[in-house]
Amino acid sequence: MKGITIRGAIILPCLMMGMLLLWERNTLVELGLEIQQLQRSEKDLMQTQHELLIEISSLSSYQRIEEIATSQMGMIRPDPHQLVKVINQQPVDTQEKTDTPIRVAERTVFGAR
Amino acid sequence: MKHKAVRGFVEEHRQRQIQRRIYWALACLTAGFFVVALRLVDLQIFMGSELALQAEKQHFRVVNVKAERGAILDRKERILAIDLKAPSIYAIPSTIKDGRGVSKRLAPVLRTSFKAMNERLERTKHFVWLERKVDPTTAEAIQRLQIEGVGFIMESRRFYPKRALLGQILGFTGLDHQGMEGIEHSYDTVLRGQEGEIRFERDGAGRNVFPEGFDYVAPSRGNDLILTVDEFLQHISEGELEAALARTKAVAGTVVMMDPMTGEILALAIRPAFNPNTVPGRPQNSRLPSADQWRNRAITDVYEPGSTFKIVTASAALQEGVVTPTEVIDCERGSLIVAGSPIRDPFPHGLLAFRDVVAQSSNVGMAKVAMRLEDSVFYRYSRAFGFGEKTGIDLRGEVPGILRDPSQWSKRSLATLSIGQEVAVTPLQMITAISAIANGGLLMKPYLVREIRNPEGVAVERFSPQVRRRVLKTEVAQQMKEILEKVTGPGGTGEKAAIPGYAVGGKTGTAQKIDPSTGRYFADRFISSFVGFVPAGEPRLAILVVIEEPQGVSWGGSVAAPVFKVIAQEALNYLGVLPQDGDRVLVADARKS
Numbered sequence: 045m046k047g048i049t050i051r052g053a054i055i056l057p058c059l060m061m062g063m064l065l066l067w068e069r070n071t072l073v074e075l076g077l078e079i080q081q082l083q084r085s086e087k088d089l090m091q092t093q094h095e096l097l098i099e100i101s102s103l104s105s106y107q108r109i110e111e112i113a114t115s116q117m118g119m120i121r122p123d124p125h126q127l128v129k130v131i132n133q134q135p136v137d138t139q140e141k142t143d144t145p146i147r148v149a150e151r152t153v154f155g156a157r
Numbered sequence: 158m159k160h161k162a163v164r165g166f167v168e169e170h171r172q173r174q175i176q177r178r179i180y181w182a183l184a185c186l187t188a189g190f191f192v193v194a195l196r197l198v199d200l201q202i203f204m205g206s207e208l209a210l211q212a213e214k215q216h217f218r219v220v221n222v223k224a225e226r227g228a229i230l231d232r233k234e235r236i237l238a239i240d241l242k243a244p245s246i247y248a249i250p251s252t253i254k255d256g257r258g259v260s261k262r263l264a265p266v267l268r269t270s271f272k273a274m275n276e277r278l279e280r281t282k283h284f285v286w287l288e289r290k291v292d293p294t295t296a297e298a299i300q301r302l303q304i305e306g307v308g309f310i311m312e313s314r315r316f317y318p319k320r321a322l323l324g325q326i327l328g329f330t331g332l333d334h335q336g337m338e339g340i341e342h343s344y345d346t347v348l349r350g351q352e353g354e355i356r357f358e359r360d361g362a363g364r365n366v367f368p369e370g371f372d373y374v375a376p377s378r379g380n381d382l383i384l385t386v387d388e389f390l391q392h393i394s395e396g397e398l399e400a401a402l403a404r405t406k407a408v409a410g411t412v413v414m415m416d417p418m419t420g421e422i423l424a425l426a427i428r429p430a431f432n433p434n435t436v437p438g439r440p441q442n443s444r445l446p447s448a449d450q451w452r453n454r455a456i457t458d459v460y461e462p463g464s465t466f467k468i469v470t471a472s473a474a475l476q477e478g479v480v481t482p483t484e485v486i487d488c489e490r491g492s493l494i495v496a497g498s499p500i501r502d503p504f505p506h507g508l509l510a511f512r513d514v515v516a517q518s519s520n521v522g523m524a525k526v527a528m529r530l531e532d533s534v535f536y537r538y539s540r541a542f543g544f545g546e547k548t549g550i551d552l553r554g555e556v557p558g559i560l561r562d563p564s565q566w567s568k569r570s571l572a573t574l575s576i577g578q579e580v581a582v583t584p585l586q587m588i589t590a591i592s593a594i595a596n597g598g599l600l601m602k603p604y605l606v607r608e609i610r611n612p613e614g615v616a617v618e619r620f621s622p623q624v625r626r627r628v629l630k631t632e633v634a635q636q637m638k639e640i641l642e643k644v645t646g647p648g649g650t651g652e653k654a655a656i657p658g659y660a661v662g663g664k665t666g667t668a669q670k671i672d673p674s675t676g677r678y679f680a681d682r683f684i685s686s687f688v689g690f691v692p693a694g695e696p697r698l699a700i701l702v703v704i705e706e707p708q709g710v711s712w713g714g715s716v717a718a719p720v721f722k723v724i725a726q727e728a729l730n731y732l733g734v735l736p737q738d739g740d741r742v743l744v745a746d747a748r749k750s
Contacts, residue, residue: 091242101236101318106392124657124726129735 217356218283223334224350224376225313229327229341231388232423232607236318238327238341238433243290243314246299250278250285252306259304263287266298284355289332290314310355315341317433323391324431325453326552326605337436338451340382340605343553347609350379380617383608385421390414393727394426398702401720402428405707411455411584412724417592417690417699419622420601422550423728427454456548456555459581460684460703463668464518464650464713466577468594468688470527471515471640473538476633479529482512482640488522496568500524500576516643518650518665520576527575532563535571541628542590543600544582549625550603558582577668587688588701594637595662595690595699598629638662642693645718654687654718656726658736662696663689663721665713670706682706687717691725697734700725 102108113119200208229238246267253259260275267274267288277285288295290312299307315330328339336345353376394412402410414424431450452458474480491505506519514522527535539545545560559581566574573579585603593600602623609618629637641662644651650665666686669678686703690696702717702724710716 094242097236098239098241098316098318101239104235105319105322106389107320107322107396110392110396124730127730129730129733131733131735 217358220284220355222310222353222355222373222376223313224352225378226315226330226334226341226350227348227379227381227610227612229348229382229384231384231386231391232421233387234383235388237323237384237386237388238315238317240313241316242311244293244296244309245289245312246287246291246296246307246309248278248285248287248307249283250281250306251283253278253304259307262302262304263299263307266295266302267291315433319388320434321430321432322388322395323386323425324433325427325451326386326425327433329433329436329451339433339453339552340384343551344382344606344609348379348382351377353377378612380612381610381614382606383610385416385423385605385607386425387423389731390424390728391426393731394424394724395428395430397720397724397727398426398428399430401702401704401716405704405709405716407704407707407716409454409705411701411703412720413455413584413588413701414724414728415588415592415603415699417595417601417696420589420592420603421607421622422603422605423698425453425455425605453552453554455584456550456552457583459556459558459583460686460705461578461668461671462580462582462587462686463577463666463684464520465587465664465666465686465688466580466582467515467518467523467575468591468637468641468664469539469542469544470523470535470575471511472542472594472629472633472637473530473535474511474526475636476538476629477530477534480511480526482510482636484511485509486511486514486519486522486525488514488519489525491521493521493524493572495524495528495572498569500572512640512643515640515664516646516649518644524572524575527571530571532566532571535574536560536563538628539574539580541600541626542593543586543625544580544590548583548585548589548603550585551605551620555585556583558586577666584701584703587686588699591664591688591690591701592699593628594634594641595696596634597631598627598634600625600628638690638693641689645689650712650714651687651689651718653714654689654721654725656691656722656729659691659725659729659734660693660737661689661691661722661725662693663687663718665718667711667713683711685711685713685716687713687721689721689725691729692734692737694737697732698725698728700728 225240226238228236228240231237248259250256256278257275260271260278264271264274274287277287287307291299296309300309313334315334317324317327326339328341328343329337330341331337334349336342336348341348353374356372356374394414398410398412401407410426410428412424412426413422415422429450433451475482480486485508488502488506488509490507491502493500500520502520504517506514506517506522509517509519509522511522511526514526539560544558547555547557549555561570561579563570566579570579589600589603602625604620604623607620608616611617641664642660643649644663644665645655645661646652651661651663654661654663654665664687666684666688668684668686669680670682670684671677672679684703684705685707686701688699688701690699700721702720704716704720707716
């Protein structure tokens with residue numbers, strides 16, 4: 045009886061340890077698969093982002109926008125006297141010359157003629 | 158007894174003979190081993206590394222995969238050139254059982270002949286490209302055929318989303334993704350990145366050991382370029398140039414826009430247009446477009462500047478003190494004989510103040526003032542303004558123009574040079590020269606790239622403005638600016654370049670074209686140009702407009718000056734440069750909102 049108890053006391057923790065290791069191993073494999081799947085998904089998303097970037101870039105071409113504005117929407121370029129600039133009184137960063145003040149007038153008068 | 162002795166002697170002789178033969182055999186064997194040992198030493202030690210490389214070459218085959226090229230962006234980081242993924246089709250012929258059958262199926266899809274396809278499959282056992290960078294429809298059609306031994310590898314293909322915009326400046330890439338022209342060529346090493354490779358192992362018979370798979374080393378992407386060019390300014394320059402060419406039925410044209418303070422090229426429009434998308438990704442055997450389409454005329458073509466060159470004459474005369482802006486010059490009613498031949502004005506003038514000589518663009522008045530200078534002095538100023546030498550822009554293919562040494566001048570040369578004849582310049586030289594006046598006398602180095610960024614988006618190199626030299630004293634440059642403002646004033650030849658609300662400085666030019674076959678001027682072919690800067694007080698833009706062979710009226714003031722006006726007006730509006738008269742400006746106090 046004593047022998048059985050001792051053997052049980054040895055085998056049971058070993059069994060539990062073995063199961064723990066198996067569970068850990070299984071979790072690791074599952075996580076590995078999940079990581080792989082996420083990596084693939086990340087790669088696909090990066091590719092989609094790249095494609096969208098190219099699409100945005102093509103669609104935002106000034107030439108295309110002007111073509112649509114003039115031929116499909118009947119817009120025309122405003123005359124200089126139709127433009128009114130609205131400037132912001134806050135100091136503008138002089139480092140970057142091309143940073144423009146608030147320009148709303150073009151939008152207001154575009155196609156108004 | 159005697160017989161026994163003889164037998165002993167024979168036996169002894171035989172044994173000696175055998176022994177000798179053994180020695181000989183041993184000697185031969187030793188020598189043989191020695192030779193083999195020497196050869197081994199030679200193979201292993203002296204030729205070892207070379208042979209190891211050869212063996213590796215025989216065992217492995219490497220196919221390079223081009224890296225994704227870096228993108229080219231405008232100054233506001235809008236994409237101008239980027240890589241697309243495009244499928245390339247390959248075959249491993251050793252794994253294809255029925256080569257002829259496969260060729261028959263592939264040929265119509267890849268739009269090639271059966272013979273060509275079959276030859277391609279028979280040429281090698283290991284790896285062969287069937288078609289590079291095909292369109293998605295072709296790739297799908299091939300995929301549907303499901304042929305064993307035919308596969309795809311995604312490669313990069315160059316794409317220019319803005320189509321013909323900035324076409325000649327961006328240039329294009331070749332089938333192997335190498336830069337061929339323009340910025341793509343000049344900055345090829347920066348954009349190219351690190352190549353990857355596909356590695357196959359082969360057995361002794363030359364067959365692939367792992368025909369189903371291979372080692373793949375991914376390529377690493379190249380750096381991005383941020384240009385000085387602004388997409389919007391480029392768009393308006395190209396649009397207005399296109400419209401001007403249509404209006405005047407001219408054959409070609411160039412617009413260059415520069416920040417005169419820094420030398421940054423803001424726009425560079427060239428017509429006829431060139432769409433770089435028509436080059437990459439083409440079928441394998443198609444030809445490259447002709448140089449007429451893609452060459453950057455702003456740096457490779459020269460033209461006789463005509464009266465726009467008077468900015469050099471006037472600057473030299475003022476700085477040398479041989480004339481003052483108010484000095485009155487007799488323009489001889491439009492004709493002056495120099496070395497036996499006349500120099501004429503298209504519209505005769507009498508007495509004009511020097512500043513009006515420039516404003517009215519009198520050839521006679523300008524030649525008379527120029528002749529107060531020594532040949533060498535005039536030449537020195539022409540060189541100082543950058544004529545006869547390359548500007549040093551970061552593009553390949555730039556020419557220095559033509560400015561002969563005074564030792565080769567005739568007695569008439571000083572007078573004719575002063576009005577822009579006997580000299581050939583590039584549009585880029587001319588814009589750089591006017592910028593030197595606009596910015597107070599400094600000749601700047603023009604440049605197109607402001608920054609190089611690595612794939613992680615970190616700047617690895619930034620380019621800043623470079624002064625080549627001081628050409629004029631500040632006060633002389635100021636005098637010149639005031640004189641050039643009169644050109645666009647009432648009665649000036651550049652009146653049509655005037656922009657309400659802004660002071661504009663500039664100079665018109667009308668030059669006859671030279672017939673390259675005879676070396677004489679064409680009677681009816683002209684180059685009309687206008688070069689100017691705005692606002693004249695504190696210039697933000699220098700713009701050159703060159704129109705080649707306009708039909709009908711060909712004066713620079715009538716053909717090129719109006720183009721300058723429209724481009725400058727839109728550019729100033731875009732840049733938020735307010736009119737000096739304060740008209741049509743509302744001030745909003747953002748702090749209250």
